[in-house]
Amino acid sequence: MGTLSRYVITRVLLTIPMVFILLSIVFVVLRIMPGDPVSSLLGGHAPESVIEQKKEELGLNRPMAVQYLDYLWHVCRLDLGDSMVFKQRVTKAIKEKLPATIELTTFGMIITILFGVFMGAYAADKRRSPQDNIIRLYGIVIFCIPVYWLGLMFQLIFGVWLDILPIAGRTGPRVFPSTFSKTGFYILDTILIGDFSALQDVLIHLILPSFTLGMVLSGIFVRLTRANMLDVLRADYILAAEARGIKHRVIVYKHALKNAFIPVLTMFGLQFALLMAGAVLTESTFSWPGMGRLLLERIYLRDYPTLQGVIVVFALFVATVSLIVDIIYAIIDPRVRY
Amino acid sequence: MRLTTPAEAMARALYRFTGMGRRYGVEWWILVAGGLLVLAIVCMALFSGVIAPFSPYDQNTGPQLAPPGGKHLMGTDNLQRDVWSRFVHGSQTILRVAVLAAIISSLVGIILGLVSGFSGGVLDRVLSLIMDSVYSFPGLILAIAFAAMLGPGVINITLSVAVIYIPTYFRLVRGQTLSIKEELYVEAARAIGASGSTILWQYIFPNVIATTVVVFTLNVADAIMIEAALTYLGLGLPPDIVDWGMDLAMGKRFLPAGHWWLITFPGAMISLLALGFTMLGEGLAEILNPRLLER
């Protein structure tokens, strides 16, 4: 397995310059705004001296280069500073909200893959049939549907008209997360405590948001899986497997899909960015208390350190997931390693 | 020139039209459908004043929060404005922002891609690294950051949207430039003394344009989604401009009460517009690159 470890190390090293650039971009973007963050924070009529003092306090009147290096230095030590609006460490604020987003995106991912990959494989298997055409149409159309609109329509149908699913928050009115919340991952927490009615409540609240998030992205996977499957199903080893009397369903969903899945997996790493963008919109629509909501709240409040912190975390997330996907790819496809 | 009656000319055009459909199969019809959809919405934008019965700002068109019916095709909102009129006028904003943003990012991205691919060296590597990093980052979040920093305004939101697509064009054009650069006919041109810029503009540029057109169409579709997302989140546009995304945000407050018409129509329209451009782009892609793939 030596080649695998070597591959992993190389790949990790390559991530560093990319993260560095992303951090720099975040720094630049948050300082291009016209106007002055401090004066808008203190209100328009604060005297010059107070503004200057606050700036001094926050280190905002040092030369840009110094601020830049200071920023990088702090990020490396995972110190994201303090909120400008609340008396709160940015890292603390993020830690509170991150698990919610992770739960949402994880379930969203699962829905995307389940819908996308299996629909794609099914469509390839039933090529040229009406089912195939419907699925292909789905693949194109679903991506054009704004994720928040799908969320709103789901809320309308399932929450308002049918009234069978909740449309906001992670928990209902009779569940108090503070009683069980330890890790912030409510699913884990409720299981650890053994409170299964709370678990049920948490899961039900996850349904609409994760379906919303997952379905919109599944379109790309449907098309990609289908295209790959069509190629794979024409391969000689599929014919050889058929010649050995292996059942059709096994051939399609085991032999063919595993091969077709690999390029899909790489695509997944690229799609993760879209998943996070979608998460921000989904959280806004479903009042989901995660990183996306945090981002939007703090924008309205002009809390730049928190904003910076949140975006930095997103950037690190993207880089990490891209790394993990590449590594998984190397594990599944042995040809990459040797 | 043969003298023909208009009827004959139309018949011949129609024949050739459907002939193309038979030749290219379903992709042609996808392109046509997309094109018609886009055309319809563009017309709606251009002739909003004529189509809409009320002004989108008129706060006195009828009862508050009335469901669709009667004078109000799509009902009224909480400020007693006619939803249909706002709907029609909203098309202007979204089209304007999306198309303009696509134009800006394509120009910047193409030029940078050409230059970077052609010159190579350190410039190329640095630019590529930057572009790759931006490309991998969630576009929406970057756009949110830009929009939040720049503040509301049509120009600002256009810029925010434009920025995130520059890497797309950059990568596409740079890749093509790199491969064309190695082609034999470029070597030949160089051998007869053609200068760098001649090679760039006369040889590389025209080859690059074809793929770019497809990407541009799909880019507009994407830009539409981002613009609507930004305005839905309350960023990028002042509240007095009519926009579908913003109407969605306003309408969602009344969702629990069951006033579905406030959100259903603007959202459906965003989808249809994006779909129209997507189909246009996909159809174009299939036809411009005839693949031997039997579907």
Next chain:
Amino acid sequence: MATILEIEDLAVHFPINIGTVRAVEGVDLQLEQGEVMGLVGESGCGKSTLGFSILRLLRPPGKIVRGRILYHGQDIVRMKEEEILALRGSRIAMIFQDPLTSLNPLFRIDEQFIEALKTHEKGLDRRTAFNRAERMLESLGISPERLLEYPHQMSGGMRQRIMIGMGLILNPDFLIADEPTTSLDVIVEAQFLDLLNDLRKQFNLTILLITHNLGNVAQLADRITVMYGGTIAETGPARSIFEDPLHPYTQGLLSSIPNIKLDKPKLITMPGSPPDLVNPPPGCVFHPRCPHAMEICGRQKPDFLQKDSRLVACWLHR
């Protein structure tokens, strides 16, 4: 010797947009247990299609439109899905041309063997299956540690032997080999044919060797069937076919083999081109290119005419 396979008036058509390709049109064939039948012909003559039809592995739009394929008396064409699945791999096996693309690159060799075994012998445990795979590899001259490898880690010749192994692991009595040496180099090819010969004797296999390489067939086959344009030109003992080809096509085929000993200024080829299988010529399908074509050849399809133990479809031998 018993007849293991009997093909009666088989026709396989491919309906495509420009018409229907008659890939196999009225083929009769018999195979005796334990013999090696070489099925030769140029590309597009229908030999591979015939091979695929036996196991009903035709890719759409290909369809068997008439005829019977009797395996130990049972008609394969009319079998139900489960029956065919049970047959494939366990009673009749097939190996293909390119061993690299015929093995799933993502599964280890042992997994592929074990799956084949467990598909046909439900309830077989992994350990036993693994052992049987080990023994098979040994009999093929491959070290059993190779079981833990992936296909791309092996050489071409080794992969082809693995393919045979997977074909024979369930002890079928009939093996169809579709162009098995085309992608192998000459030395490996020779080893492969020897191996096939040994296995044939060891397992009392009947082999249908589909190839366009007359050399393979000369080495291994007991009988030869020559196909052209979807029909059979002639069939008979290998030696007789080589020494005394009856059908003009066979004669042309044999004389076009480059022979360094002959002192000829040019390579001999057959004039004309392969027939259009959508609109085949009337009468004998070879007559447009036949140097001995007679008037009847353009009118009526020749019946099979028996001459000693040979069959030939040609009016010349009426």
